[in-house]
Amino acid sequence: MIFSRMKVGLALSVAALALAGCGSTQGTDTALGAGAGALGGAVLTGGSPVGVVGGAVVGGVVGNEVGKDR
Numbered sequence: 001m002i003f004s005r006m007k008v009g010l011a012l013s014v015a016a017l018a019l020a021g022c023g024s025t026q027g028t029d030t031a032l033g034a035g036a037g038a039l040g041g042a043v044l045t046g047g048s049p050v051g052v053v054g055g056a057v058v059g060g061v062v063g064n065e066v067g068k069d070r
Contacts (some may be wrong), residue, residue, distance in 0.1 A: 007044070026067030033063020055057055 037059015038052050045051025 008047070008049060010039075010042075017026070024067075026064060029063040029067030030060050031063070036059035037062070 034056045038056035039052040039057065041055020042048075043051070044055070
């Protein structure tokens with residue numbers, strides 16, 4: 001069960017990294033932040049889908065704000 005949840009986090013991270021090459025710097029930072037947040041959420045919550053999605057949301061917001069400064 002934990003491995004299947006971690007696969008979800010890994011899949012979200014890969015998708016975010018794939019999208020990171022597209023668009024503006026702010027969009028790249030948002031995608032990278034979402035991927036890192038999803039991975040962090042998966043690790044911290046043992047692969048819980050809520051943790052993965054929550055981490056992705058928080059990471060995306062942080063990445064978006066970081067991208068605004070450049």
